[in-house]
Amino acid sequence: MNEFTNEPLAELRRESVRAALREGLAGLDARLPLQVPVIVAGARRTGGALRSDDPADPERTVAVAAQATEADVDAAVAAAAGARPEWGERPARERAEILGAAAQLMRERRAELTALIVREAGKPWVDADAEVCEAIDFIEYYRRLAVRLDEPPALIQPPGERNELRYVPRGVAAVIAPWNFPVSISTGMVTAGLASGNGVVYKPAEQTPGCALAITEVLHEAGVPPAALSLLPGGDGPGIALVAHPGVHTVAFTGSCAAGLAITKSAAELAPGQRHLKRVVAEMGGKNCVIVDSDADLDEVVPAVCRSAFGFAGQKCSAAARLLVHEAVADALAERLAGAVESLLTGPPERFGVDLGPLIDDESAERYDRYLVRGRSEGELLAVGAAPDGPGRFRPPAVVAGLPPTSSILSEEIFAPLLAFEVVPSVEAACEAVEGLRFALTGGLFSRNPETVAMVERRLPVGNLYVNRGITGAVVGRQPFGGNRLSGSGAKAGGPDYLMPFVEPRVVTENKLRHGLVV
Amino acid sequence: MAVAMREATSPDEAAVRRIGERLLEAMPPRARGPLGRAEERLMSRLAEEPETKAALFRLVDVAPMCRNAADLAAHLAALVGEVDDPPGTVGLAAGLGRSRVAAPFVGAVAERAVHAMAGRFIVGTDVDDAAGELRRLWRKGVAATVDLLGEATVTEAEADRYAQRCLDGLDSLAAQAKSWPADAVSLEDRHGPIPRVNLSVKVSALTPEIREEDPRRGADDARPRLRLLLERARALGAHLHVDMESLESRETVTALVREALAEPEFRDGPSAGVVLQAYLRDSPEQLEAWLEWAERVGRDPPLVIRLVKGAYWDHEVVEAAQAGWEAPVFTERAACDRNFEALTRRLLARADLVRPAIASHNVRSVAHAIAAAEAAGAADVLELQVLRGLGDDLQDALAGVGYRVRAYCPVGDLIAGMAYLVRRLLENTSNDSFLRLRATADDPEALLAPP
Numbered sequence: 001m002n003e004f005t006n007e008p009l010a011e012l013r014r015e016s017v018r019a020a021l022r023e024g025l026a027g028l029d030a031r032l033p034l035q036v037p038v039i040v041a042g043a044r045r046t047g048g049a050l051r052s053d054d055p056a057d058p059e060r061t062v063a064v065a066a067q068a069t070e071a072d073v074d075a076a077v078a079a080a081a082g083a084r085p086e087w088g089e090r091p092a093r094e095r096a097e098i099l100g101a102a103a104q105l106m107r108e109r110r111a112e113l114t115a116l117i118v119r120e121a122g123k124p125w126v127d128a129d130a131e132v133c134e135a136i137d138f139i140e141y142y143r144r145l146a147v148r149l150d151e152p153p154a155l156i157q158p159p160g161e162r163n164e165l166r167y168v169p170r171g172v173a174a175v176i177a178p179w180n181f182p183v184s185i186s187t188g189m190v191t192a193g194l195a196s197g198n199g200v201v202y203k204p205a206e207q208t209p210g211c212a213l214a215i216t217e218v219l220h221e222a223g224v225p226p227a228a229l230s231l232l233p234g235g236d237g238p239g240i241a242l243v244a245h246p247g248v249h250t251v252a253f254t255g256s257c258a259a260g261l262a263i264t265k266s267a268a269e270l271a272p273g274q275r276h277l278k279r280v281v282a283e284m285g286g287k288n289c290v291i292v293d294s295d296a297d298l299d300e301v302v303p304a305v306c307r308s309a310f311g312f313a314g315q316k317c318s319a320a321a322r323l324l325v326h327e328a329v330a331d332a333l334a335e336r337l338a339g340a341v342e343s344l345l346t347g348p349p350e351r352f353g354v355d356l357g358p359l360i361d362d363e364s365a366e367r368y369d370r371y372l373v374r375g376r377s378e379g380e381l382l383a384v385g386a387a388p389d390g391p392g393r394f395r396p397p398a399v400v401a402g403l404p405p406t407s408s409i410l411s412e413e414i415f416a417p418l419l420a421f422e423v424v425p426s427v428e429a430a431c432e433a434v435e436g437l438r439f440a441l442t443g444g445l446f447s448r449n450p451e452t453v454a455m456v457e458r459r460l461p462v463g464n465l466y467v468n469r470g471i472t473g474a475v476v477g478r479q480p481f482g483g484n485r486l487s488g489s490g491a492k493a494g495g496p497d498y499l500m501p502f503v504e505p506r507v508v509t510e511n512k513l514r515h516g517l518v519v
Numbered sequence: 520m521a522v523a524m525r526e527a528t529s530p531d532e533a534a535v536r537r538i539g540e541r542l543l544e545a546m547p548p549r550a551r552g553p554l555g556r557a558e559e560r561l562m563s564r565l566a567e568e569p570e571t572k573a574a575l576f577r578l579v580d581v582a583p584m585c586r587n588a589a590d591l592a593a594h595l596a597a598l599v600g601e602v603d604d605p606p607g608t609v610g611l612a613a614g615l616g617r618s619r620v621a622a623p624f625v626g627a628v629a630e631r632a633v634h635a636m637a638g639r640f641i642v643g644t645d646v647d648d649a650a651g652e653l654r655r656l657w658r659k660g661v662a663a664t665v666d667l668l669g670e671a672t673v674t675e676a677e678a679d680r681y682a683q684r685c686l687d688g689l690d691s692l693a694a695q696a697k698s699w700p701a702d703a704v705s706l707e708d709r710h711g712p713i714p715r716v717n718l719s720v721k722v723s724a725l726t727p728e729i730r731e732e733d734p735r736r737g738a739d740d741a742r743p744r745l746r747l748l749l750e751r752a753r754a755l756g757a758h759l760h761v762d763m764e765s766l767e768s769r770e771t772v773t774a775l776v777r778e779a780l781a782e783p784e785f786r787d788g789p790s791a792g793v794v795l796q797a798y799l800r801d802s803p804e805q806l807e808a809w810l811e812w813a814e815r816v817g818r819d820p821p822l823v824i825r826l827v828k829g830a831y832w833d834h835e836v837v838e839a840a841q842a843g844w845e846a847p848v849f850t851e852r853a854a855c856d857r858n859f860e861a862l863t864r865r866l867l868a869r870a871d872l873v874r875p876a877i878a879s880h881n882v883r884s885v886a887h888a889i890a891a892a893e894a895a896g897a898a899d900v901l902e903l904q905v906l907r908g909l910g911d912d913l914q915d916a917l918a919g920v921g922y923r924v925r926a927y928c929p930v931g932d933l934i935a936g937m938a939y940l941v942r943r944l945l946e947n948t949s950n951d952s953f954l955r956l957r958a959t960a961d962d963p964e965a966l967l968a969p970p
Contacts, residue, residue, distance in 0.1 A: 008843025012732035013767050126732060295584045295594065299671035299938075328586060339674025343727050345736070353733020448581040451597040 001096065004144055004477055007107075007133040010114075012126060018352055021125060024111025025118060025350060032119075036065035036209040036233050038072050039216060041079035042226025045072075050233060052209055055122030055358040056348040056392040062120045063210030068203070068232035070241045076230035077247040080172040080199025083228035088169040088197035092150035096143035099195055102222035103139040106132065106187075113183055113214055120210045121182050122357040122393075124349040127312050130473065131184045135215075137476035138188035138494060145499050146195035160513035167503040169197030170249035170279070174242045176263065178254045179360055180315050182208035187215050188493050189252040189281075190229065194219070196502040198250065199228045203242055205255075207360055209233040243267055246274035250502050254283040254317075257413065257439075257486055279501040282489045283317065283482055285413035286441030288471060290320045291430040291456065294328035296446035297468075301333060302340045304470040305419070306355070308444065310344060310397040311472060313356045314417040315364070318442040318464070318472040318481070322410060322420045323399075324430035330423040334401065337421070338383035341397050346387040356385075356417055358393040365393045368416035371409055375400035375418065378407045382421050411437065427452055431459045441483030444471040461485060463492070526864035530890035532969065539886030539967040545916035546882075564606060566948045566955060571605055574598040580941050582633045583933045588626030592616035595629055634933065640908035640943050641668065641936050642928045646691040649930050653692075657699045660918035661926050662706075664717040664760055664904070665692060668931030668939055672724045675740075681724040682744040686751050688930075692716040693755040705923050708899045710821050710874065714790050716757035719927065720748060722772045723764055734770035738778070741771075745779050752789035760823065763794035765831040765838075766847055781816045792823030792876070795866075797859040798832055798848040806862055813872050825876040825904060826862055828855060830942055856884065856970030863888045870897035876925070878904035880913055881953035883967050889922065909943060909954060 010017050033051075037044035049067035054060040068076075087095065106113060110132055117128040155163040173193030177186040186204060193200040204212030216231040232238045243251050243266045253263050260282040267278040290308065292301055308320035325333050349357035359365045375381065379402040387396035401421040403409055409420055424430045427447065434443060443462035447453055453467055463483035464474060474481035480495020482488050491498055512518055565572040577598050578591075585591040592615075599605050599613030612629070615621035643649030646665060653663050667688055672678045696715040706713045722737070723729055725744045729737035745761075752759040761776050763769065772793075780791055795806055806824070813822045829835075832848055839846045849855035859879065866875035867888075875897075877888040885903055892901040905914045907928045917924040929939055946952055957966060 006843055011842070011844055013770065015770070018732060294586060295581050295590075297580075297584065299673070302671075302673040329584075336673050336677070339676050340727060343675050343740075345728070351733075353730040353736040355730075448577065448584070449594055449597050450601050451593075 001100075001144055001147065004141055006475055006477065007136040007140070009133055010129045012129065012352070018125075020111055021114060021129070025115040028112055028115040028119060032063075033061040034063040034210045034213065036063050036213045037231075038066045038068045038233060039226075039231040040072055040076045041230060042220075050206055050209060050235070052120055052207055054119050055360050056350070056394075058391055058393070060119075062116075063213070065206075065209035065233040068234040068238040070238070072230075072232055073201070073238050073241045073245060076201040076232055077172055077242070077245050079227040079230060080201050081247055083199040083225055084169070084171070086225050087194070087199060087228040088171075090197075092146045092195075092197070095195060095197065096147050098223040099139050099143040099191055099219075102191070102219050102224070103136050103143075105218045105222055106136050106139070109214070109218070113211075116211055116214055117183055118349050120208050121179060122349050122360060123312055124354050124357050125352055128349070131181055134181070134184035134476060134494075135187035138184060139191045141476050141494060142188070142192050142195040142499065145496065146197070149196065149499055149503065155507070160511065160518045162508070162510040162512055164508045166506050166508070167196075168506055170276075170502060170504050171198060172248050173198040173200050173250045173252060173502055174245070174248045175200055175202045176239050176243065176251065176253040176255065176259075177202065177204045177212070179205035179207035180312070180317070181254075182211035183215060185254050185283075185493075186212060189254065190215065190219070192498055193250070193252065193502055194224060194228065196499045198502055201230050201232060201242055201248070203232045203234065203239045206233070206235050240266070244269070244271060246271035248278060249276060250279045250281065252281045252501075257285040260284040260488075261486075280489060281491045281501045283491070283493065284486060284488050285415075285439055286317050286319075286483060286487050287321050287411060287413055287437050287439045288318060288442045288444070288462075289322040289324055289430070289434045289437075290444035290471060291424075291427055291434070291446070292323065292325045292329065292333060293427050293445070293447035293449070293452055294326040295448045296326075296329065297448065298329065298333055298336055300468065301446050302336050304444075304446075305337065306340050306344060306397075308470040308472050309419040310341070310356050310417045313346075313359055313395065314397075314419075315360060315415055316472050317483075317487075318474065319415075320419060320444065320471055321414065322422060322433075324422050324424045324433060326427065326430075327423050327425055334382060334421060337399060341383040341385050341399055344385045344397050346385060346394050346396055348392065356387075356394075356397055359395055359416060360393070362393065364416060365395060367414065368395045368418060371414050371416070371418055372398055372400075374407075375403065375409055375420075378409070379403040413439070427456065431456060434460055434462070438486045439483065440485040441487035442466065442471045444469075463487060463490070526861060526868055528894060529864065530887060530894045534890040534893070535883070535886045535969075536964075536967050538889050539882050540963050541920065542882050542886060542913065542916045543963050543966065545919050546912040563955075568606065570602040571599075571609055572948060574602050574605070575609070576941055576944060578629065579633050579636065579944065580937055582630065583937055585626075588623045588630060590626070591629050592622035592626035595625065636944070637933055637936055637940050640906075640929060640940055641931060642907055643930050644932050646688045646695075646930055649928065650691075650695050653695065653928065654699060656926060656928075657703050659915070660703050660921075661914055661924055662704045662715070662717065663926050663928045664719045664758075666719040666721075666762070666927060666929045668929050668936045669724050671938075673727045675727060678724065678726050678741070678744060682747055685718060685720055685748050689716065689718055689748070689751050689755055689757050692718065693757060708874070709870075710819075710900070713874075714756055714758040716755060717760060717925065718748075718752070718757060719760040719762050720745075721762045721764060722775060723768055729768045729771050731767035731770070734774050737768065737771040738775035741775055742779060745775060749779060749785050749789060749791070752791075753785070756789070758790040758792065758823070760792040760825065761794070763796055763827075763829075765834050766799070777812055780818060780822070785818075786816070787819055790820040790823065792825055792874075794825045794827055795862060796827055796829035797862050798829035798835075798855050800847060800849060802858065802862060803865070806865060810869055810872060821873050823874040823876055823902075824866055825878050826859065826866060827878045828859060830946070833945070853970040856881065859884055860887050860891075860970065864891050864895075867892050867895045867897045867901070870895070870900040874900055874902065876902040876904050878906075878927070879953075880905060880910045882913065882957070883953075883970070885913065885917070886967060906943065909946065
């Protein structure tokens with residue numbers, strides 16, 4: 001296997017590349033709505049209980065999905081456990097070859113997958129394209145990692161003793177996936193489970209079943225045995241049942257903090273018949289801060305902050321939510337940022353050049369509205385952009401300033417295009433504010449003094465700190481991604497340790513001494 | 520090369536050599552390179568010590584944002600602190616920068632040094648401030664194109680302010696130009712008169728809405744402002760040159776300029792120009808597209824095409840590497856130089872349609888352009904261009920021999936000029952640049968060899 005390299009992004013500055021993407025979207029539209037079945041061990045059951053829409057045009061149905069039941073959960077877990085002989089016991093290298101074929105299929109279907117993200121998640125092209133690349137990267141990265149894990153480092157071998165360490169699949173991995181990276185995060189969690197030899201039961205977000213089906217089909221077509229990967233679309237029900245199921249060994253979850261805590265608690269309960277501890281890989285929320293020092297280059301701060309706070313309408317877990325600005329540059333930055341926010345373009349994500357698409361669902365839009373009202377009453381609106389009227393769930397980018405330190409806008413994850421602007425007397429004071437948070441996912445610093453950079457590096461607890469750039473867009477193998485504190489269990493997606501919760505270590509020691517002779 | 524170009528025939532190498540030697544002889548012999556000897560030595564040192572060079576560039580970059588001299592000294596100390604073994608003076612200055620007593624002094628010296636360096640490349644804080652220098656250049660036979668440096672444009676208000684600065688700049692330049700002597704610079708070619716006033720503008724300063732995936736958006740937002748400039752330039756009889764920047768804005772710039780210049784209102788004025796970057800591998804196709812456009816639209820005065828190597832090489836290479844793309848630029852200097860010469864000949868072959876302006880500090884490239892123009896019978900149309908502060912010696916030599924030469928003269932304050940200044944310093948200390956080559960090699964034969 002050759003060395004891992006990141007999948008090249010689409011060169012969107014070239015018209016021919018954009019034309020190919022438009023064509024992919026037209027091809028997808030002609031096939032809508034998609035029918036998403038429950039798939040358990042290859043058996044498909046369709047039935048239109050759930051509907052996903054286009055957040056930019058909710059009248060448009062993107063997918064109609066069947067709703068998985070508790071019986072489906074039982075059957076899927078049993079199938080995943082039963083897949084061990086044909087999947088888990090297969091050499092890692094063979095599994096890796098099958099996953100390599102899946103990555104190749106994704107490359108072939110790249111335009112269609114990108115279009116599906118644009119339609120079902122309302123994500124603008126630039127981000128949708130990067131997401132498909134990330135999905136391919138996850139497959140390519142984890143399949144190599146699994147092969148390496150299959151050849152663990154040698155143990156100390158004194159004369160007369162054979163010592164061997166092996167990592168074996170834990171058994172069944174449950175994947176509870178989010179809607180905001182419906183292709184890449186799902187692909188990452190599912191293939192981490194598969195590459196390390198587990199059977200996987202995949203419960204996608206109810207907002208994006210169409211993307212889930214596309215991923216599942218790619219993996220099955222590439223040769224993943226039907227029993228080793230089941231797809232359980234639905235609401236919270238099947239997810240809750242899955243996490244509580246005694247046959248599940250590892251739960252990989254990405255989503256809200258509240259859901260993550262509930263999963264952690266449920267997974268800690270020993271179910272009747274369960275003979276193991278469950279492990280939970282949890283990626284949860286954030287309240288991500290960007291610190292701007294007095295020596296920062298505002299020419300770079302403004303666009304980077306706009307992209308970080310408002311790209312994909314603020315619906316990335318890594319998105320910037322608070323801007324902590326040194327008082328020496330606060331006025332200048334406030335004016336420039338306000339002007340920049342006002343010139344951002346909110347609109348249908350299928351239009352190239354749009355900065356913000358719609359919010360995913362009514363709940364998100366209402367949450368944004370609520371916090372914006374609160375922001376206006378507790379502080380002042382520094383800037384608000386424009387957004388088209390419905391029916392799409394468009395909301396304008398907004399910046400709120402002058403909030404009291406107790407404001408919930410400074411501590412709660414809003415997951416929408418709302419940024420808090422705060423003036424601080426020093427970078428140290430900004431660090432204190434960050435240290436006081438429950439979350440520790442991403443953080444940013446703009447400073448041109450290496451000593452300041454080193455100081456902030458030492459102090460901030462965040463999982464991913466970005467210096468003099470935007471704070472979103474982690475790339476597999478370059479920025480292993482994941483948060484600390486209540487932002488997550490500390491697993492780093494796209495990093496060298498990610499597969500560990502999916503395997504269990506076993507050590508064998510054999511006495512090679514017989515009658516005083518080493519044999 | 521993807522496009523078979525109908526070029527002017529290659530000039531005789533002997534002619535290139537003859538012209539090149541004449542230019543080299545006309546250039547000041549002692550202080551080789553654009554900077555004085557002391558600074559030249561410093562630049563040579565820096566080229567050999569990449570860590571110190573990086574530290575000092577980062578200092579220059581941050582200098583305008585430092586709150587006071589002590590803050591600047593602290594930055595100096597911190598930046599040089601990252602260098603393993605800084606050269607004596609630099610290390611000493613950094614050490615003193617940590618002392619509370621010495622820091623303000625060190626900071627003040629560093630500040631003066633940064634200002635002095637900026638002064639080499641920037642002719643004034645604004646157009647009025649630059650009047651004396653522009654007049655001085657003109658009197659010795661050097662025309663100018665003025666570039667108003669500015670911070671990045673991130674808001675509509677900033678774009679409006681930049682457009683207003685350009686309008687005011689055009690007015691001020693037109694007033695200044697009235698007092699410039701008539702015959703110092705040759706301002707007539709086969710196409711007719713060449714404007715005395717010449718302003719270069721950047722589209723990225725005329726709109727905050729450049730998005731590489733949607734060239735329409737930036738072009739539509741910038742158009743009203745560009746139209747204002749075109750109207751004023753036409754009224755004043757000035758030339759407006761639209762610069763090219765990094766590849767992500769090329770489609771925006773191209774679409775904007777083609778649409779605006781093709782408007783019936785601007786069909787016969789003002790004189791306007793664009794830039795062709797020879798480091799781009801697809802530049803031959805770009806040139807053909809411009810020539811087709813010029814033929815189709817039939818503007819008079821003709822389009823000026825400024826041929827440059829391109830100033831965003833590092834940016835293009837790094838960005839492509841990060842995104843996983845093939846670099847859009849030539850990564851080998853000789854290939855780039857060969858392309859530059861091929862594009863020169865192609866431009867000269869169409870001197871009936873466009874005005875070629877060859878911008879280079881490489882004496883070989885310039886000598887080749889002159890020889891090719893003479894061979895093609897296009898010498899009357901040829902204009903040579905240099906950057907203020909980098910091409911001063913060459914500019915003087917060219918003017919002395921009697922060629923039409925124009926200096927690209929940035930105007931602006933230090934904060935605004937910093938990005939420009941850092942790019943120029945990088946260019947001057949790059950081991951690959953002709954300026955370095957000339958500073959280290961004496962042999963005209965090597966300097967003038969075909970790429």
